[in-house]
Amino acid sequence: MKKALLFVLCFVMALGAFAAVQAQDVVEINVPTMRIGINSSAEWFAERSAAFNAEYGDRIKVNIEEIAGDQNLVDKIKVLYSANSLPSAFDLGGYNVIDMMKDQLVDLTPYIDEETRANASDICWEVNTRDGKILGMPFTRQVIGYFYNKEHFAAAGIEKPAETWEEFFEDCEKLKAAGFTPLSMDTADSGWVTSLMLGAMIGGTDEGEVWMNTALPTDYNTEAFIDAATKIQYMFQNYTTPDAIGGAYEHAAANFFIEETSMIANGPWMVSDFYDTTMVDEDFADKIGVAMYPGAVMYNSGKIGWQVGAKDPKELEAAITYVKFMTSVESQLKMLEMTGDTPAADVASDNVYPLVNETTALTENAKHSINDFQSLWYANVVDEISVQYPLLAQGTITPEEFAQALTDTAQKN
Amino acid sequence: MKISKWKIAAFLTPCILLFSLVFVIPMLIIIVTSFFDWKAGGIFNFVGLNNYINAFTADKRMHQAIINTLIWVALQATIHVSLGTLIAYLLSMKVKGWKVFRTIYMIPNVISSSVLAVILVNVFRAKGGLVNGIITKITGTTFTKNWFFDSDSAFITVTLTWLIYTGLIVIIALAGFMSVPEEIIDAARIDGASDAKLLFRIKLPLIRTVLGTCVILAATSKLTEFELIYLTTGGGPGDMTINLPLYLYKTSMIDNNYGYASMMSVVLVLFGVICVFLIHRIFRMNEADI
Amino acid sequence: MLSKKSKLWVTVTMIFLILMALISIGPLFWVVMSSFKTTKETMRDAFALPNSWNFDGYRVALDISPIFKFYGNSLVIALSSTLLNLVVVSMAAYALARFRFKGNEQLTLLFSSSLLIPVSALLMPIYRIWMTLKLFDTRLGLILVYAALGLPESLFLFKAYFQSIPKELEEAAYLDGAGVFRTFLTIICPLAKSGLATGAILQFLKSWNEFIFALVLTKSTEVRTLPLALNYFTSQFTFNYAAMFAGITMAVLPSILIYVLLQEQVTSSMIAGSLKG
Numbered sequence: 008m009k010k011a012l013l014f015v016l017c018f019v020m021a022l023g024a025f026a027a028v029q030a031q032d033v034v035e036i037n038v039p040t041m042r043i044g045i046n047s048s049a050e051w052f053a054e055r056s057a058a059f060n061a062e063y064g065d066r067i068k069v070n071i072e073e074i075a076g077d078q079n080l081v082d083k084i085k086v087l088y089s090a091n092s093l094p095s096a097f098d099l100g101g102y103n104v105i106d107m108m109k110d111q112l113v114d115l116t117p118y119i120d121e122e123t124r125a126n127a128s129d130i131c132w133e134v135n136t137r138d139g140k141i142l143g144m145p146f147t148r149q150v151i152g153y154f155y156n157k158e159h160f161a162a163a164g165i166e167k168p169a170e171t172w173e174e175f176f177e178d179c180e181k182l183k184a185a186g187f188t189p190l191s192m193d194t195a196d197s198g199w200v201t202s203l204m205l206g207a208m209i210g211g212t213d214e215g216e217v218w219m220n221t222a223l224p225t226d227y228n229t230e231a232f233i234d235a236a237t238k239i240q241y242m243f244q245n246y247t248t249p250d251a252i253g254g255a256y257e258h259a260a261a262n263f264f265i266e267e268t269s270m271i272a273n274g275p276w277m278v279s280d281f282y283d284t285t286m287v288d289e290d291f292a293d294k295i296g297v298a299m300y301p302g303a304v305m306y307n308s309g310k311i312g313w314q315v316g317a318k319d320p321k322e323l324e325a326a327i328t329y330v331k332f333m334t335s336v337e338s339q340l341k342m343l344e345m346t347g348d349t350p351a352a353d354v355a356s357d358n359v360y361p362l363v364n365e366t367t368a369l370t371e372n373a374k375h376s377i378n379d380f381q382s383l384w385y386a387n388v389v390d391e392i393s394v395q396y397p398l399l400a401q402g403t404i405t406p407e408e409f410a411q412a413l414t415d416t417a418q419k420n
Numbered sequence: 421m422k423i424s425k426w427k428i429a430a431f432l433t434p435c436i437l438l439f440s441l442v443f444v445i446p447m448l449i450i451i452v453t454s455f456f457d458w459k460a461g462g463i464f465n466f467v468g469l470n471n472y473i474n475a476f477t478a479d480k481r482m483h484q485a486i487i488n489t490l491i492w493v494a495l496q497a498t499i500h501v502s503l504g505t506l507i508a509y510l511l512s513m514k515v516k517g518w519k520v521f522r523t524i525y526m527i528p529n530v531i532s533s534s535v536l537a538v539i540l541v542n543v544f545r546a547k548g549g550l551v552n553g554i555i556t557k558i559t560g561t562t563f564t565k566n567w568f569f570d571s572d573s574a575f576i577t578v579t580l581t582w583l584i585y586t587g588l589i590v591i592i593a594l595a596g597f598m599s600v601p602e603e604i605i606d607a608a609r610i611d612g613a614s615d616a617k618l619l620f621r622i623k624l625p626l627i628r629t630v631l632g633t634c635v636i637l638a639a640t641s642k643l644t645e646f647e648l649i650y651l652t653t654g655g656g657p658g659d660m661t662i663n664l665p666l667y668l669y670k671t672s673m674i675d676n677n678y679g680y681a682s683m684m685s686v687v688l689v690l691f692g693v694i695c696v697f698l699i700h701r702i703f704r705m706n707e708a709d710i
Numbered sequence: 711m712l713s714k715k716s717k718l719w720v721t722v723t724m725i726f727l728i729l730m731a732l733i734s735i736g737p738l739f740w741v742v743m744s745s746f747k748t749t750k751e752t753m754r755d756a757f758a759l760p761n762s763w764n765f766d767g768y769r770v771a772l773d774i775s776p777i778f779k780f781y782g783n784s785l786v787i788a789l790s791s792t793l794l795n796l797v798v799v800s801m802a803a804y805a806l807a808r809f810r811f812k813g814n815e816q817l818t819l820l821f822s823s824s825l826l827i828p829v830s831a832l833l834m835p836i837y838r839i840w841m842t843l844k845l846f847d848t849r850l851g852l853i854l855v856y857a858a859l860g861l862p863e864s865l866f867l868f869k870a871y872f873q874s875i876p877k878e879l880e881e882a883a884y885l886d887g888a889g890v891f892r893t894f895l896t897i898i899c900p901l902a903k904s905g906l907a908t909g910a911i912l913q914f915l916k917s918w919n920e921f922i923f924a925l926v927l928t929k930s931t932e933v934r935t936l937p938l939a940l941n942y943f944t945s946q947f948t949f950n951y952a953a954m955f956a957g958i959t960m961a962v963l964p965s966i967l968i969y970v971l972l973q974e975q976v977t978s979s980m981i982a983g984s985l986k987g
Contacts, residue, residue, distance in 0.1 A: 425811070427891075442861075522973075528734050531962045531965065535741075587734070633866045636825070689823060
């Protein structure tokens with residue numbers, strides 16, 4: 008009997024040891040990223056990856072697939088999705104594929120306890136939720152105003168940034184009279200800079216604010232949208248550079264950097280460039296101020312975060328651990344300090360450029376908080392804007408036809 | 421000389437295998453799915469000819485894409501090949517530095533189209549672009565035409581990105597001209613043939629299969645052109661510079677409407693088959709020379 | 711009188727040829743020049759000469775992208791696919807050019823139809839098949855695709871060259887008792903050398919420059935190719951012209967160099983007069 012017991016004991020112990028060895032087996036997860044090369048968060052991603060490895064390297068092996076270029080990563084994820092083989096975890100820097108891929112993304116709700124929930128404000132969770140399921144783990148917030156050149160404003164006799172759009176257009180006239188080109192604009196890559204202005208015009212009323220927080224709108228034939236498109240058309244024709252049509256963000260930014268234009272709409276991640284002397288003159292950053300859009304409008308909303316596609320339970324567990332690490336408050340703060348991107352949690356750091364904190368501070372006084380078109384609108388609408396803006400700018404189509412073209416595109420979905 | 425069947429098969433089999441793996445099997449998948457409403461999110465329903473009917477009746481962008489594609493094919497098959505053949509002919513006279521020229525003309529074809537697109541976007545840029553810079557220097561007044569994005573110049577500017585780069589045609593046609601046996605030329609000269617007569621009556625007819633190859637390569641390259649349009653105008657402004665492959669790409673990668681995209685692939689391949697068939701006939705390519 | 715006319719003719723020809731040459735390499739010259747400018751200089755005037763020889767762009771480019779690893783991969787993959795394409799397609803082209811058998815014309819038409827299939831249509835199906843066959847993320851996977859992508863062009867070219875070779879030569883060989891394979895290897899291929907070389911160069915360049923399949927069919931840095939490196943310099947919200955132009959220069963110059971060297975090969979085979987038999 009004793010012998011038998013001993014035998015059983017040994018057997019159990021052996022099993023236990025075996026299980027322990029099993030548990031120490033390294034789980035591999037696949038993570039594609041565009042945060043490499045020239046990407047402004049490449050340094051952040053490298054630092055975080057090293058930190059994760061130091062902490063979990065003995066049991067989780069992260070296979071990082073470097074995919075250079077934001078759009079290439081999005082395209083690749085779509086191919087993987089159509090083949091039903093999404094990577095273990097990924098983030099697309101806010102680009103929205105959640106609506107398209109909700110059937111293959113892991114519902115993260117069961118893994119989010121109170122502690123994790125406190126890592127991001129409610130609005131951030133909301134943006135990542137579909138049908139009551141949390142499909143993305145937020146870690147940054149979308150806070151965007153616009154930057155202006157104080158020297159230009161002073162020379163044109165403008166005392167402070169405009170509070171209404173009428174005032175804004177009057178200021179543009181003054182800047183023009185003083186010999187400056189008032190606005191940086193673009194049309195390529197969905198006309199990011201231009202479309203931010205467009206959204207801010209729409210979001211200036213309570214009704215518009217709601218619309219600018221609505222996911223996947225299908226009707227652009229609204230008075231507010233057409234009115235905004237009319238203003239954009241006027242801006243293209245009177246207040247911007249000749250290379251705006253067809254230009255991408257980089258050209259809009261370049262015109263602002265060489266102080267040819269006076270204003271550009273963009274987020275605080277741009278601030279570090281203001282100090283980069285390979286791009287701008289030495290004292291450039293001192294000349295720049297940041298403002299709310301007229302009507303006290305700010306972009307201030309959640310951003311789509313890390314998504315999980317792992318299927319195997321062990322892989323899934325490892326992926327969750329990884330995603331929680333990448334979205335922790337510590338990771339968010341590092342992101343803020345290294346890139347100027349606003350954290351999802353309500354935290355701040357003194358270790359950043361003043362303009363970054365000034366931008367965040369503006370949100371407190373904003374009357375209307377809106378979300379940006381790239382996170383909200385259908386991907387094909389975002390793409391369609393690029394081919395329709397040039398027509399609008401040249402007056403080949405009317406603002407009404409512009410709205411109709413986007414409506415038609417949205418309804419294809 | 422009779423060649424046994426298995427020897428013929430031995431020559432053909434490796435090619436057929438490779439061809440099947442990369443083209444036939446995927447193409448079968450494409451043909452089948454072109455009859456389905458297949459979208460992202462697990463939608464997969466048989467709809468018969470609906471995709472085709474929709475494309476040819478209701479879809480205006482599709483019509484524009486077809487028209488543009490055909491215009492570009494026609495321009496490439498005529499002007500592009502003629503220009504290349506002309507250059508090859510001039511070089512075949514062994515003008516000074518002909519080897520250097522031949523190498524230089526090929527360079528735009530040697531570098532990848534994505535690089536070429538980046539370069540040309542800058543060359544034709546409204547502000548600070550090379551073309552406008554030169555015009556400004558010559559006329560003395562600031563010139564700011566937005567070549568790729570003005571409605572009246574977008575199509576022609578996109579066309580220029582490939583029409584003038586004839587390097588490939590030049591080297592193929594030049595090799596053709598050089599392969600014309602000198603005995604034939606000498607004989608014709610003794611008969612008193614002029615340069616023009618020599619070219620049109622003897623050289624061109626002799627290299628017609630080579631020229632046919634050039635026309636096929638040129639025409640079909642425009643049936644499948646994608647990168648140079650996508651990376652310059654993206655098909656805009658509006659639908660002015662869209663073609664079938666670009667619309668196909670947008671439908672598949674952005675709209676995620678795979679069934680409809682498959683239909684476009686089928687239409688494109690049908691166009692191509694007709695094209696190649698016609699060119700084969702025109703150049704009598706299945707008859708051997710001499 | 712005649713000589714005056716021909717002199718004018720030569721001048722017009724030369725001006726035309728030089729103009730075309732400028733259009734061909736002017737833009738490239740601009741890229742190389744821009745790679746030595748700082749981003750700021752390029753922003754201010756895209757076409758001015760650089761103020762000084764600035765190698766920062768190259769330093770950054772090498773720093774942020776694994777460009778040398780990609781060079782190696784590109785070289786291996788492009789060379790292998792060229793070799794595969796050359797062997798497989800030249801055999802088929804010879805059979806189609808010379809042998810009479812049922813379905814010859816149809817087979818030619820079928821092969822040529824692949825010229826008409828846009829790459830964007832093939833992406834998804836090939837990705838799925840490659841996953842099943844375990845060819846995904848392997849060099850072999852890319853080599854097979856590239857060899858096939860160049861199939862129709864090579865076929866046309868080789869077939870046209872084989873057809874332009876007088877039949878009498880082969881018939882003489884057969885009468886001497888040589889087999890089909892030996893005739894093909896020892897008589898036909900040497901005669902069509904310039905055509906084969908031209909096809910090989912085109913195939914090499916196609917593989918060297920291909921982008922979309924390389925992106926979709928690979929995932930690790932170990933097997934990735936050079937065109938993917940250029941994307942390390944673009945991002946929606948940042949740009950570094952100096953690094954981008956340096957990257958382009960590093961990616962483009964070797965292909966031009968390789969082309970120029972191989973081009974010499976074609977020339978010498980032509981001069982050898984192989985086509986005259």
